[in-house]
Amino acid sequence: MGETLKPRDEKDLVEAVRWAISEDHPLEVIGQGSKRDLGRPVQAGHVLDLSAISGVETYEPAELVLTVRAGTPIAEVERLVEEHGQELAFEPMDYGPLLGREPGLGTIGGVVGANLSGPKRLKHGAARDHILGLQAVSGRGEVFKAGGKVVKNVTGYDLPRALCGSWGTLALATSVTFKVLPRAQTEATVLLPGLSDAEAVRSMTRAMGSSAEVSAAAHLPREAAEKIGVDGFDGTKDATLLRLEGFGPSVDYRFDALRKLFGDAIAAERLEADVSRALWRAVRDCLPFAGDDAPVWRVSLAPTAGPAFVADLSRVLAFEAFYDWSGGLVWLRLKDGDPQAEALREGVKRAGGGHATLVRASHAVRTSVPVFEPQPKPLAGLSRRLKQQFDPSGILNPGRMASGL
Template sequence: MTTFTPAIPEDVLSVVQWAAGEEMPLEICGHGSKRGIGRPVQAEHTLDLSQLSGVTLYEPAELVLSARAGTPLAEIETLLKLSNQELAFEPLDYGPLLGGERGRGTIGGVLAANLAGPRRLKAGAARDHILGISAVSGRGEAFKAGGRVVKNVTGYDLSKGVAGSWGTLAAFTDVTFKVLPAAETETTLVVRGLLDDLAAAAMAVAMGSSAEVSSAAHLPEGIAKTVADGILGSEPATLLRVEGFGPSVAYRLGHLKQLLAAAGEMQELEHETSKALWRDVRDCIPFADGSDLPVWRLSLAPASAHAFVLALRMRAAVSAFYDWQGGLVWLRMEAGEPEAETVRTLIKQFGGGHATLVRASMPVRASTDIFEPQPPALAALSARLKAEFDPKNILNPGRIVAGAH
């Protein structure tokens, strides 16, 4: 097995051209923080992009940053913080959940996995902030899409199209993201003691109000104590984040308290404490237990998420918590089996959604549909896209669909 570690985009092109010519499959990775997601890649050789690193353009006044694909996300976030800016979609870090360290992910991996965090409902995901890419397709052809300005979209936006492709369509060499000013301050209003259904109702009221809540999550009993060094205790905690200028935050918090006055006991967490709390929610720290118990990441209609979890608990031992106002559900299967058929059947019964198995043992990953199976029409479109970008199936083969892409 050979590991290629190119340090410049031209070397990435050379490696992929060789692989395409020899029909040698390649596993594409950065620092490997998300390597455990997806089916085991069917490749003997690795294209390691971790040395393809460095910020190549940062113009704070223009809200634009470009970097090599292997640049650590932590490095980029540190640079942005110096100018009081951020990636507004606050990409999650899968490292702790998969038994690794925080801060190992790369900016190319952010786009490849289309990452997002608790601010997803307000700020979107990586695909909503990407401006341009440089990449090498499985044909061994270098290409560019988009650009370095915020308004530069004509026709089909290929930069968004490759978001979430998990390295199966192209190897990114450079990416350009839109950045935004960071909020002056933030406060999290914590409502204590709500059961899942009442928490769903409270989050719906908050998100539908004029308080401009940027994030809403619910941590059931026992889950709450696992975040932010246990500051919340074991009692259920419904979290509502308000961000912006100090006086505005104070005013909107007051409005929120009035709306939810009958919901239960409340407390406020400010500044760094609030930030630490949302980092732990973002990175699924409640289930970052060092085990390989299966963990699912579900997208559901927020109004039906708590009912789905209750129905699932009638069939399997499961722990759960909610982000995105309930639209994102994290599940840990306590008996060690993924129960994929049960999970996906119930999702259909509760209005539809998507389920991704983000953590499991190697044997389970090899025998389970990790990503939500696509309807026939969409699967056919994906197959045509794969054939166009990677006709010889050399880029991360088998990661998404066994024997294909």
Template sequence: MTTFTPTTSEEVLSTVAWAVAEGSPLEILGHGSKRGIGRPLQTEHTLDLSKLTGVTLYEPAELVLSAKAGTPLAEIEKLLAENGQQLAFEPMDYGPLLGGEPGKGTIGGVLGANLSGPRRLKAGAARDHILGINVVSGRGEPFKSGGRVVKNVTGYDMSKLMANSWGTLAVFTDVTFKVLPAAETEVTLALRGLLDDGAASAMALALGSSAEVSSAAHLPERVAARVADGALGSEAATLLRVEGFGPSVAYRIAALKTLLGKAGPLEEIAGEASQLIWRDVRDIRPFADGSEKPVWRVSMAPFHAHQMVLTLRMQAAVSAFYDWQGGLVWLRMEEGDPEAALLRGLLRKHGGGHATLVRAAPAHRAALAVFEPQPPALAALSQRLKQEFDPKNILNPGRMA
């Protein structure tokens, strides 16, 4: 096996062009923090972008940052924090869940996997903040889309098209994101002891209010003990995050207390303690146990989520917790079988949704559809896109389908 480690976009281009000419597929890799997601690849060569690093443009006053694709996300977040700014979509770190080190994800991987975190309710995902890209297609051709200002899109928005493509359409060499000021104050209101159905109702009530809740999650009994180094204890915790200027946050927290006062015991968590809780929710720390027990990422309508989980628990041993007001459900299958047919069948019965197998033994990943199977019309469109951008199936072949 040959590993190519380009340091410039020109070297990326020459490597992909060589692979196309030779008909030799490439595994596209940053630091490998998400390598375990998708079907296992059988490629002879690897294109390692970990040396393609560096922030190429940062203008805090213009709220814009450009960086080479292999730049560590941790490095970018540190730079932004020093200037009181952030990537508002709060990209998650899959490293700990998949048995790797935290902080190894790259900015190119953020867009390739369309990452987001608990703030997605308010801020969206990576695709909603991308301004421009420079890439090399699977034809061995360079192209760029977008630019370095917010209003720059004419014709097709290729930047958004590349989001969630997992390296199967093109290789990123440089990406440009919109950045935003970080919140001055952060406070989390925790309701304790609610069951899943009560938590769903409480989160819906809070999100429907004028309190501008930026994140809403529910950690059932015992799951809560696995975040923030156990600071929450084992009792179920329904978490509502409010961010902004200090007086505004205080007013909105008071309004939430009045609104939810009868739902159960309330607890305020502020500052770094709040940040730690949401970072652990973001990075699926409750299930980052060093095992290969299958973990599913399920996206569905919040109203149906707890009902689906209840039905699933009647047929399989499963642990669960909820983010995005219940619109994102993390499931760990405790007996080692992913139960893919059962889970996807229940999704169809409970309003539909998408289930992605984000952790499993290689044998399970090879045998199952890791990503949600697409309806025939959408699958045909995806195949036409693949044919247009990577006709020889050079880039991450078979990872998604």
């Protein structure tokens, strides 16, 4: 078993990376390990633990700007901004429960590495859309800065976007500056019961295109709804969910507008704030599929293609599914223990294309199956050149995204 390096600050981190380069020792990079079992197993003998590089550097609520070190737990940041009536509007997912770990272990570095988002991505985007700037250490052992600490900043190249979703294979953020947004005074969820997948997507699309300012839209077929585990939510029927946020009178008005939009054809029900928040956290963290080790896929495609994709795939595979992002994100839990990667990705192609990520599987499966969507040759070549620029020695999380990268 290799050594675990735990730098206390950026200086220590630079020394650790330079040592790894000089000794040709690849490093597996972790925060608190909440996503350690997501992606290909890292081909490294030593662990680089960034959890000690933690804490808030600056927080200016009046300016909606927060700078925080990479090892800081997301849960700690969310509590801080909530105390000031604000939020991380991209609603970062917590992968811990789905991967068999405790909730609340994710860190800010993981937010950047995985480009996290939740159901409100429809309205507010993902993590990369909220990063104003960052400071990081490259695989060359060099410190660099990108962006700044103000909302309107156009200094230099948009490196934060390049690093978001790179899973720690290019550089290691040491501090990140986010824009934060005011938290809604209240929320409610419009529940449309008993719709088929196709009817649900049509209804979600209709609601998203209305003036009701829906901030999230999801559909839980009954098999997933039964497992949601939220008090006050009846999971005995297929459930289509539309979230409304804002001031109380505004939420009331928009609920009535949606009820009129659907008319007597669909009996819209209302879930109040406490139930609504718990329900959307469960959707965000894919809790219907937590609690076992069956393979789980995360498939992103055109929203209107979701129901046809699921129907087509059900002819050859046994699985459970539910929809987020108004149908554009489909979560799948395969029932027979085999990830069926080839069949699933062929189904994605037949649906018009998209991205399929194997989120949960055994170590052996993740070694042999492409976990992330294989890239076309031109894009794969670009990824290799980017890796060569940031990490020419290949010491940062080698093999996590693709074999040999």
